Amino acid sequence: MSGFGDNFDQPEVDPAAEFLAREQDELAGLEDEVKPAAITVPVINGDALPALQTDDFRGASPSPPPQRQEDRVEPEKIRKWREEQVKRLEEKDREEEKKKLELREIAKKELEDWYKNHEETIAKTKAANRNAEKQFVAEDNDLEPGTEWERIAKLCDFNPKAKQGSKDVSRMRSIILQMKQNPVPIKNKA
Template sequence: MDPFGDANFEQTEVDPAAEFLAREQNALAGLEDEIPLAQPAVTGNGVANGDVTQSKAEDENDDFSGFTVPKQVTEEPERIRKWREDQKARLEEKDREEERKKEELREQARKELEDWYKHHDETISKTKAANRESAKNAEKQFVAETDEIEPGTEWERIAKLCDFNPKTNKSSKDISRMRSIVLQLKQNPISTAKKV
């Protein structure tokens, strides 16, 4: 039994694309005589754009057998050809100018870099010399102070080496106890000599 209840029903397959193309071909049949077709533009490789599109259309759809695009190769007008040559020459000149400017900038950058390195080396050598001189002076002063060691002045020398300003060491640990002990020992030194 037929699930739809009609055994005599025959369905014919109709391709909607073929039907559309046939309708459009009939509707546009007389237009190619009335409207002149635009001439295809010639590209740089000498092939007309219309030639490429027509061959693509022929390859893809064989239903367009009645519709043909005339293959007309037109030459480029003299003015446009001259403009293209002038444009090419201008672009080449601009490219040469750009390369020249790039080379100038590279040369300028190389010189600036050499100057910077020279200045940097001079600054470093001056800083090294100043540091050596100040280190020599500090060493001489330290040696001169160590020669003057007298008994009982040890805590005084330690107090000189310590920074007791509480405002300078905000980020460090609390050293108030150590500070008070060092100051107390500086004022009342403990005698290290033994009594016999």
């Protein structure tokens, strides 16, 4: 079977290890040529940050210093768009404040109208209740024998239309109407 070119007897070689060994050999002399950069300690709000050891950067390639916001040049179109966006946002904020004020005024007026209508409704209901009470007291003094069922019938609602979910009172209604038409005297036990 050796004729097929299969050599399974050789140990496997790691290609990554081979690459790393080759790169280390090529870069071995560069450490002596590159001088370590001077490290400055940044100061933020008057506090110095802890100094870093130069050993921490050994073997790392020097990176370019970070660019400051002032150093970057912003393209003209982006700067114009940013300015226009700020103007648009300010305009929208002003419009929003105007609309808020308008809505508050409308809500205040509607609330005042609702309170006015509510007070009128309460006043009308109070007046109707007082008139009904006066009428009831005036009729109470006119108590004649045999008119008891008529008085009871006045207190009852004989509307045959029942509301959905209410009890069926048709039998009671028919009995009261029958007693009103053919009164049976109520005997006082006193």
